[in-house]
Amino acid sequence: MTRLILLAGSAVSVLALVTPAVAQESEEGRSQRTTVQPYIEVSQIGVVTLSPDEDAVTYTQAAVGVDAQVNGRNTGGSLSIRYEYNKSYDDDTPDSDTVSGVARGYASIVPQVLTVDVGGLAARTRVDGNGGATLNPLNGEDSESRIYSAYAGPTLNTRAGDVAIAAQYRVGYTKVEQPDALVLTPGADPVDVFDDSISQRASVHVGTSPGEPLPIGVGLGAGWAQxxxxxxxxxxxxxxxxxxVTVPVSHSVALVGGIGYEDVVVSSRDALLDTNGQPVIGNDGRLVTDKSQPRQIAFEADGLIWDAGVVWRPSSRTAxxxxxxxxxxxxxxxxxxxWAPSSRSSLNVSVYDSVSGFGGQLNTALANLPTEFNVARNSLTGDLGGCVASVEGSQCLTGALGSVRSSVFRSRGVSASYTTAIGRMTAGIGAGYDRRKFLAPENTVLAxxxxxxDEAFYGSVFLSGDLGRRANFSTNAYATLLQSGFDQQGEVLATGASASYNRxxxxxxxxxxAVALDHIDSDLDLEDLTAASGLLGLRYGF
Incomplete structure (x- = not known):
């Protein structure tokens, strides 16, 4: 899968010349099929804290879930959803339950013309004192936060003679459940955790491909996002x-460029102040908005935009x-x-630049997922691992989950992934970098x-496969480093590895x-955290 970031500054007519090669080929080669795999699990889990203090907690975990893939003539998609309940045998550790899952799919209302796309996510994260978030929190952590996100919208692709017409609308909603503002260090200000947002975007583009009828491709487009x-x-x-405009140089190379006008505005209101001039905190632990005050501008850019670039597609496997x-x-x-050197391996790299809030960026990351994938989950907790694996290439959501602060930001970064099948085994690696510069009005509580x-570096590797006809294994490791400007010493490193065996x-x-080892090295905490976990259980598939 080629992850194309369709920004206002991108040459949209390029899509007529360079369609994502890997995705297109895999769609044509698949047979129609539907697989639905519901299951129940009962497991015993032990967590041993190795540092800062030695401690042990035992859980009984009961879980139900379903993994499904649909690939029909006019529909397609993948779903992995799981509910689990953890019963603790430690009086100081409360029982817990959680829902986690990810889904991405489409349905053709008018085949090859009108399609409706949908996607969703439910995940747990561990929130640090600087607002950074990492997946796979330990059960019962006070810094745990729940994230839910979903989007839906139609896409139109049709033609009027030589002119291709494309239009799209998408609406999404994202919610972060955090009952109280986080105060992870005594005496520190609470972390301004994102609450929820509604994001919308719409675009339309008309254009011709090179040679139809002109020697060059030309196009006009417009869009709106909020x-x-x-x-x-x-x-x-x-x-x-x-x-x-798209100007072919050879059968595989084209020069592209565009020019236009854009108006971007980021604004907000100030917090309500009490009689002492201090911001008022609501019952949900978040700042109360003073709706009597006018909006204040945090960032504004209007005027000429342009870009120029090159497109290279030497074969159906390279773009x-x-x-x-x-x-x-x-x-x-x-x-x-x-790049897909064979039908069993693929490499994908993406470079992006956008202005959005936490919810908008997460919705975009969901929309960029392939429609056929397998979800990587933590072998012990069952939580999402942040990445999905597909014949179209892996895709990770880790970068989008890098910080749960409420402030709008400009995000620039790069993500890369490689997946390959080796005999009866599948291996993959993913890595990325995300830089967020926060935007807020002066003379407000967000100033x-x-x-x-904030800068985040992340990476993960996995290897899984069959061991004979009745057994299989899975291993994975991850590392995430967050360097936050909200605290000059606000660096957090989270690492871990796990392995599982099923017979x-x-x-x-x-x-x-399954066994796992996780380590968190945080400059915001007096002591680091290291924990080892083990699981033994039964799974029944229907």
């Missing part, structure tokens, strides 16, 4: 219109594009590379966040065993 964040009524609004231009009153870079930069006892009943 995200409304509940925290202090923050709003991101982006409106643009542009013209673009590359790179763009440089001017946007957001500064230089901008974006592009992608997809201290304006211009602050079928009957056609439906299997034995499960």
């Amino acid at each position: 995200e409304d964040v509940s925290n202090l009524d923050q709003r991101v609004r982006d409106i643009y219109a542009r013209a673009d 590359f594009e790179a763009h440089y231009g001017r946007r957001y009153d500064s230089d901008t870079y974006h592009g992608s590379f997809a 201290d966040a304006n211009g602050v930069v 079928s006892l009957t056609d439906r009943l299997s034995l499960r065993a």
Whole structure:
């Protein structure tokens, strides 16, 4: 799968020349099929804290879930959803339950013309004192937060003679459940955790391909995007219109460019102040918005936008594009590379640049997932591992989950993944970098966040496969480093590894065993945390 970031500054007519090669080929080669695999699990889990203090907690875990894939003539998609309940045998550790899952799918209303796309996510994260978030929290952590996100919308692709017409609308909702503002260090200010947002985007583009009928491809496009964040009524609004051109240089290379106008505005209101001039905190632990005050501008950029780039597609298995231009009153870079050396392996790289809130970025990451995938889950907790694996290439959500602060930000980064099948085994690696520069109005309670930069580095590897006809294994490791500008010493490193073994006892009943080791090195905490976990259980598939 080629992850194309369709920004206002991208040459949209390139899509007529360079369609994602890997995705297109896999769609044509698949047979129609539907698989639904519901299951129940009962497991015994032990967690031993190795540092800072030695301690042990035992859980009984009961879980139900379903993994499904649909690949029909006019529908397609993948779903993995799981509910689990953890019963603790330690009086100091409360019982817990959680829902986790990810889904991405489509349905053709009019085949090859009108399609409706949907996607969703439910996940747990561990939130640090600087607002950074990492997946796979330990059960019962006080810093645990729940994230839910979903989107849906129609896509239209049709033609009027030589002119291709494309239009799209998408609406999404994202919610972070955190009952109280986090105060992870005594005496420190609470973390301004994102609450919820509604994000929308719409676009339309008309254009011709090179040779149909002109020697070059030309196009006109326009779009609108808006995200409304509940925290202090923050709003991101982006409106643009542009013209673009595609100039073939050879059968596999084309030069592309575009020019247009864009108006981007980020605004919010201030917090309600009490009689002492201090911000009022609501019952949900978040800042109360003073709706009597007018909006204040945090960031504004309007005027000329442009970009130029190159597209290279030497074969149906390789696609590359790179763009440089001017946007957001500064230089901008974006592009992608997809290479499938064989039907069993693929490499994908993406470079992006956008302005949004937490919810808008997460919705975009969901929309970029392939429609056929297998979910990587933590072998012990069952939580999402942040990445999905597919014949179209892996895709990770880790970068989008890097921080749960409420402030709007400009996000620039790169993500890469490689997946390959080796005999009866599958292996993959993913890595990325995400840089967020927060945008907030001066003379408001968010003023201290304006211009602050958070940087996140992340990576993961996995190897899984069959061991004979009745057994299989899975191993994975991850590392995430967050360097936050909200605290000069706010660096958090989370690392871990796990391995699991499954053996079928009957056609439906299997034995499960797993071990894991997790480590969190945080400059915000006085002591690091290291924990080892083990699981033994049974799984029944229907």
